[in-house]
Amino acid sequence: MSDDISYTTEEIAKLLKISKLTVYDLIKKGELASYRVGKQMRVDPIDLEAYKQRSKGIPMNEQPIKLESLTPTPTQPQATNVGLRPLVITGQDLVLDILAKYMETHMDGIRPLRAYVGSLDSLISMYRGESDIVSTHLLDGDTGEYNLPYIRRILVGNSYIVVNLLSRNAGLYVKQGNPLSLKTWADLATKGLRLSNREKGSGARVLLDEQLRLHGIKPDQLLGYNQVESNHLGVASKVASGEADVGVGIEKAASIVGNIDFIPLIKENYDLVMLKTANNHIWIEPLLHILRSDEFRKELQSIAGYDLSRTGEILLET
Template structure:
C-alpha cells in the first residue's frame, strides 16, 4: 500500500484541500510526484512526507478555490517574529484561520502544527495566541482543564469548546488479532505504532497504561513514533503495525483498516484571559457561533459540534 498510486483528487481528499492546491504544492516542490503519461501520480509515502514536513509554523492565506487553505512553509516559531498564531493539527484550525482572515475584525493568521502539550507550553511562553488541546487527565477523568492549570501557572486562561471527537484503535480490516482494550497492547504478538510525545493521542494512551500499571516500554513498537494520525493509520493499513491510537475521521480515509472506538474526547481552544477583548479574539467567538462556519463540518464525519463556541472553564 505504501507504493499505491494516487491521483491528484485522491490526494486532495486525504489532505482536505482543493485539487488545484495539490497542483500548486507540486509546482512549489512541497510534495513529490511522478508522471504516468501526462497524468500526475503520488504514493502514500509522498503524502505522509508532506504531512510530516508541514509540522512547523506556517502562515495561511485564502486559497484560489473557495474553502481551501494553502499552507506556506516557514522555518520555526522564532523565525516569524510576532503575529497571531493558532497552534494545533486539526483541519478545523486551518478553516478557522481562513475565516479569521476574511472577518472584518480579522488579522493575518499564522499556523503552528505542534501537538497539544507543546501548544500549551508555547502559549505560556508567549509564542502563540491560541492553543488547541485534547489532553486527558486519568486521575480526574477531565479533558484539558487540569493541563491548562499545570502548564500555564499564574496565567488566567479561558477554555473554549471546539468539537467532540472519538478516539480509538486503528486495526487491520476485520480486526484479525481481536484488539479491543488497552490491556491487549501488552500481548506479545501485538505490535503498535505511536504518536510523538505531547500529542493528545499519546497522552491518552500513556494515561490509560499508567492507570493499568502497564509500562509502555514493555509494549512492542511503543517507541516507534509517527507524526500524524494519517501516518499511523497508513502504517496499520500497510501491515507495518497491528494497532495505533487515533481519531475516527482519519479511519475512513485509509484503506485496509477498521476503527475500534474507545473514548469520546473534548477538543478545545485555550486563550489567555488578558487577550479575550482583542478584536481578533472576538472575531473567533463570532465565527465559532456562526451557522456559516459550523455548516462546514456537517458533511465531514467524526465531528460533534453541538457545543462549539461554549466557554468550558476559566482558570
C-alpha cells in the same frame, strides 16, 4: 542569489536551528518580514539576511516590509503593514485550517498563521508567549477529564478562556477484521503486539501513555513504542500496510486511510485556549462569534466524525 528564491517557515527553522514556533514568534513581532503564498508563509533571502545582521548588531540600509501578497514589492514602506496582527494557531486538525480561513475572511486586522504542533507542546508554547490560539485534547487519566487539568498546571499565573471546538471519538486502529480481537485498552498487553505510536506531546501519545499507566502495562511491552509518526494518518497507514498491529488515534483518520477497522474507546474534547490580555480582547469576541455562527457549523457538519453540540461553548474562564 536569485530573486525567485524564498524560504518556508520550516526551512527558516532548519537554517537558524530554532523551532517553527520561534520563527512564527519572530514574524509576529515584526522582526522577520514574510508574506503568504496560498496557505504557506514565505521569507525572502534578503529579509532573512536582514534579520541575521540585526541580530549581530549590524545595521542594514534596506530592510523591506512586504505586503500580504503573492508578488511582494521590496520597496513597500513599513506603514502598509500597520494593524495586521499575526495570530499563531496551533494544532493538526483540518478544522483549524477552516477556522483560519474564516478568521481571515471575517476578522479585520489579523493574519492567521498555522503551526502544526501537538497538544502539550502547544500549551507550553502559549506559556512562553509563542502562540495565540492553542488547540488541545489531553486526557488526565486520574480524573477522566480532558484538557482543563493540564491547562491549569501549565498556564499558572495567566488569565485564559477555554472554548470547545468539537468532540470526536478516539480509540484503536486495528487490521481489517480485527484478527487479534483487540477490544479494550487492556488488550494492549497482548504479547508481541506491534505498535505504531505518536510523538511525545501529542494528544494521542498522552492518551496511550495514560491508558498504559492505568492498566499497569509497561511501554516496553509494546514493540515499536519508540517508533513514532507525526500525525493520525501516519499511524493509521502503518496499521493498514501491515507494518503495525495497532495504533491510537481518531476515527476520521481511519475512514480516510481505509482498509483498517476503528475501535472507539473514548470521546475526547478538542478545545481552544486563548490568553485573556488587553491586546487579545479585541479579537476574542469576533472569534467566538465565528465559532457559534451557523455558517461555520454548517461547513464542519460536512466532515464526518465530529460532534458539534458544544462548539463555541465556554468551558472555563479565569
